[in-house]
Amino acid sequence: MPPAAGGGLAGSELRPRRGRCGSQAARAAGRDVATEAATARSPKRPALPSSRRFEAAGRWALLALVTLTSFASRFHRLDQPPHICWDETHFGKMGSYYINRTFFFDVHPPLGKMLIGLAGYLSGYDGTFLFQKPGDNYEHHSYMGMRGFCAFLGSMLIPLAYLTVLELSRSLSAALLTAALLTFDTGCLTLSQYILLDPILMFFIMAAMLSMVKYNSCANRPFSAPWWFWLSLTGVNLAGALGVKFVGLFIILQVGWNTLSDLWHLFGDLSLSMVTLGKHLTARILCLIVLPLALYIATYAVHFMVLNKSGPGDGFFSSAFQARLSGNNLHNASIPEHLAYGSVITVKNLRMAIGYLHSHRHFYPEGVGARQQQVTTYLHKDYNNLWIIKKHNSNSDPLDPSLPVEFVRHGDIIRLEHKETSRNLHSHYHEAPLTRKHYQVTGYGINGSGDSNDFWRIEVINRKFGNRIKVLRSRIRLIHLITGCVLGSSGKVLPKWGWEQMEVTCTPYLKETLSSIWNVEDHINPKLPNISLEVLQPSFPEIMLESHMVMIRGNNGLKPKDNEFTSKPWHWPINFQGLRFSGANDTDFRVYLLGNPVVWWLNLLSIALYVLSASVFAVAVQRGAHLPVEVEGLLWDTLLRLCAWSLASYPLARCVHVLGILSLLLGTAYSFYLFHPLAYGMVGPLAQDPRSPMAGLRWLESWDF
Numbered sequence: 001m002p003p004a005a006g007g008g009l010a011g012s013e014l015r016p017r018r019g020r021c022g023s024q025a026a027r028a029a030g031r032d033v034a035t036e037a038a039t040a041r042s043p044k045r046p047a048l049p050s051s052r053r054f055e056a057a058g059r060w061a062l063l064a065l066v067t068l069t070s071f072a073s074r075f076h077r078l079d080q081p082p083h084i085c086w087d088e089t090h091f092g093k094m095g096s097y098y099i100n101r102t103f104f105f106d107v108h109p110p111l112g113k114m115l116i117g118l119a120g121y122l123s124g125y126d127g128t129f130l131f132q133k134p135g136d137n138y139e140h141h142s143y144m145g146m147r148g149f150c151a152f153l154g155s156m157l158i159p160l161a162y163l164t165v166l167e168l169s170r171s172l173s174a175a176l177l178t179a180a181l182l183t184f185d186t187g188c189l190t191l192s193q194y195i196l197l198d199p200i201l202m203f204f205i206m207a208a209m210l211s212m213v214k215y216n217s218c219a220n221r222p223f224s225a226p227w228w229f230w231l232s233l234t235g236v237n238l239a240g241a242l243g244v245k246f247v248g249l250f251i252i253l254q255v256g257w258n259t260l261s262d263l264w265h266l267f268g269d270l271s272l273s274m275v276t277l278g279k280h281l282t283a284r285i286l287c288l289i290v291l292p293l294a295l296y297i298a299t300y301a302v303h304f305m306v307l308n309k310s311g312p313g314d315g316f317f318s319s320a321f322q323a324r325l326s327g328n329n330l331h332n333a334s335i336p337e338h339l340a341y342g343s344v345i346t347v348k349n350l351r352m353a354i355g356y357l358h359s360h361r362h363f364y365p366e367g368v369g370a371r372q373q374q375v376t377t378y379l380h381k382d383y384n385n386l387w388i389i390k391k392h393n394s395n396s397d398p399l400d401p402s403l404p405v406e407f408v409r410h411g412d413i414i415r416l417e418h419k420e421t422s423r424n425l426h427s428h429y430h431e432a433p434l435t436r437k438h439y440q441v442t443g444y445g446i447n448g449s450g451d452s453n454d455f456w457r458i459e460v461i462n463r464k465f466g467n468r469i470k471v472l473r474s475r476i477r478l479i480h481l482i483t484g485c486v487l488g489s490s491g492k493v494l495p496k497w498g499w500e501q502m503e504v505t506c507t508p509y510l511k512e513t514l515s516s517i518w519n520v521e522d523h524i525n526p527k528l529p530n531i532s533l534e535v536l537q538p539s540f541p542e543i544m545l546e547s548h549m550v551m552i553r554g555n556n557g558l559k560p561k562d563n564e565f566t567s568k569p570w571h572w573p574i575n576f577q578g579l580r581f582s583g584a585n586d587t588d589f590r591v592y593l594l595g596n597p598v599v600w601w602l603n604l605l606s607i608a609l610y611v612l613s614a615s616v617f618a619v620a621v622q623r624g625a626h627l628p629v630e631v632e633g634l635l636w637d638t639l640l641r642l643c644a645w646s647l648a649s650y651p652l653a654r655c656v657h658v659l660g661i662l663s664l665l666l667g668t669a670y671s672f673y674l675f676h677p678l679a680y681g682m683v684g685p686l687a688q689d690p691r692s693p694m695a696g697l698r699w700l701e702s703w704d705f
Contacts, residue, residue, distance in 0.1 A: 066179040070158035074151045081589040083137045085582040088195040092131045099127030105313030107554040110303040111243030112197040119149035146195045154192020154199035160206040167213045173661045174637040184672035186679045187595035204240035205251045235287045239295035315379035319521040324537045336528035339408040339469040342398025346385045346522040351514040353553040354489045355379035359418045359443045369430035373443030376501035377489045386419040392455045409467040410460040422447045424454035427480045427506040435490045438505035455481040471523045488516030575600040577702045590682045592705040598671035
């Protein structure tokens with residue numbers, strides 16, 4: 001956690017080491033802390049049961065206050081604006097896909113979108129809204145269930161953080177300050193109010209932290225019911241975080257490091273037998289590895305079971321994967337088994353997320369190789385993916401009933417004629433548009449008539465099925481007869497003149513990479529008998545593996561498009577620039593994602609102070625100084641206590657400490673009052689206009705609200 005919101009300063013120095021000298025160290029530490037505590041404050045009477053009950057009631061009352069404030073801030077004006085904001089267009093649409101059981105592709109794991117879809121379904125949303133673009137009005141469609149679900153999880157962040165810090169520091173003031181920093185942060189508030197994955201991810205991360213801290217606090221009662229509960233709940237939350245986004249791996253690393261450190265200390269405790277150590281190790285493997293992995297796999301099982309209809313994500317996956325989707329032309333299909341001349345086919349690249357060999361009636365622009373018809377790969381089903389396979393030296397119609405069927409065989413010289421434009425697949429010595437060491441691939445000729453640069457030799461990789469070419473199962477290469485290059489896709493995305501489809505090239509390097517290997521998917525030939533494709537449906541492990549390979553490929557290929565909003569990594573920690581969630585002019589309802597600058601810059605200051613203070617305390621402890629136990633509290637809580645103790649006696653010092661905490665709380669609350677229009681919405685002049693009520697709050701030129 002950031003030091004402003006949590007982090008012990010000297011916990012590692014004061015925590016007694018386990019092992020051979022553990023008891024002596026503990027007794028020595030206890031004496032030192034007791035002595036220091038006795039001299040630091042005046043004597044107090046032992047706490048009475050009534051005072052303990054009063055303290056417990058106060059903690060519960062504060063938790064209730066924190067929770068109520070959190071929910072009130074997140075649900076206030078939740079229905080505004082009543083139109084799509086920012087990435088709601090993606091995740092709301094994906095929630096609709098689940099309701100309609102339509103298969104789609106996304107670079108993130110499915111849990112977050114499944115929960116959004118479930119929330120929409122339970123709240124009466126029927127999945128018919130198109131979610132086409134930001135700004136589209138929801139009209140009569142029920143969107144509040146999905147926003148409300150995200151706001152609920154976003155609201156839960158604050159009580160979870162409060163309880164985590166309270167467990168770590170045993171300081172009510174520190175926990176309350178943590179809750180205030182999160183409650184009054186406009187950035188966290190904005191992300192919690194819309195149909196996004198962020199509040200779902202943050203909820204599981206925060207819940208994992210709390211459950212980890214809780215099971216750490218049960219270390220003196222291993223294998224008790226609370227210990228098992230919190231350890232298991234940690235595993236459940238880890239699965240949730242990873243199941244929403246792959247960035248959830250960071251909380252897995254945090255919990256993993258904590259677990260390894262804990263096991264290492266247990267290993268040094270010579271009072272524990274090897275059997276007990278084995279039980280500790282087994283418990284953590286079961287709860288923190290096996291359980292999360294099983295739940296993570298279960299989310300995919302539900303994902304594939306629900307999304308059983310063909311949709312816009314089909315083209316990202318293999319032909320065998322598509323055969324399991326209802327409505328896909330391969331589902332329960334019967335097609336000719338062996339490729340023959342005259343067949344209308346689609347040719348799919350075996351590299352994940354590359355797609356189908358494709359052409360269209362647009363030419364390469366001037367200066368990009370020969371000005372001939374573009375050939376690309378396209379991820380989606382399209383009539384422009386259809387090709388007719390013909391002999392290289394004959395113009396007769398192979399589908400003429402009077403002619404016998406002639407199968408295409410390994411080593412044949414063929415032509416591929418684009419069905420929609422009647423131009424042949426063609427290559428020559430011109431450079432490819434993006435990959436300069438490769439040759440350009442084009443569509444050339446008129447009504448199938450071209451030249452010798454249209455000839456390709458078709459080869460079957462590893463020829464396990466003989467010389468004939470089998471649909472779906474034969475892995476083929478297309479070698480250009482004149483240049484000797486191999487047809488493939490670089491995977492690079494073409495500019496707008498290429499409709500942002502992927503580049504097809506002919507590479508002179510004859511390596512057998514997946515990008516240069518293809519299979520025939522669709523196959524239409526009325527002269528041939530059909531076979532069923534049911535035997536090609538993959539198993540669940542194969543589906544799981546393929547989906548992860550496609551997601552990894554998709555994540556690696558994410559790049560900003562032309563004129564798309566981008567920011568540099570250093571912008572976000574310093575709150576340098578925000579993001580328009582909705583609206584762009586003075587007549588629009590504007591929502592602007594920007595962290596509360598007071599909270600964010602206080603956090604940056606806290607990080608610097610934390611490093612400095614931790615270094616000073618570490619040096620002091622190494623030199624034999626004995627610090628009071630209160631130094632294990634929060635950064636600002638600790639600094640205020642130390643300042644108070646150095647200035648006054650105990651009664652006055654307590655007042656100074658309380659006033660310091662109240663000042664921080666009121667300061668962050670006032671800053672939220674100033675900047676809350678960013679999250680709740682603004683109408684009227686932009687901040688650049690001196691008449692705008694936000695003009696005086698535009699502290700940086702880069703803030704364009």
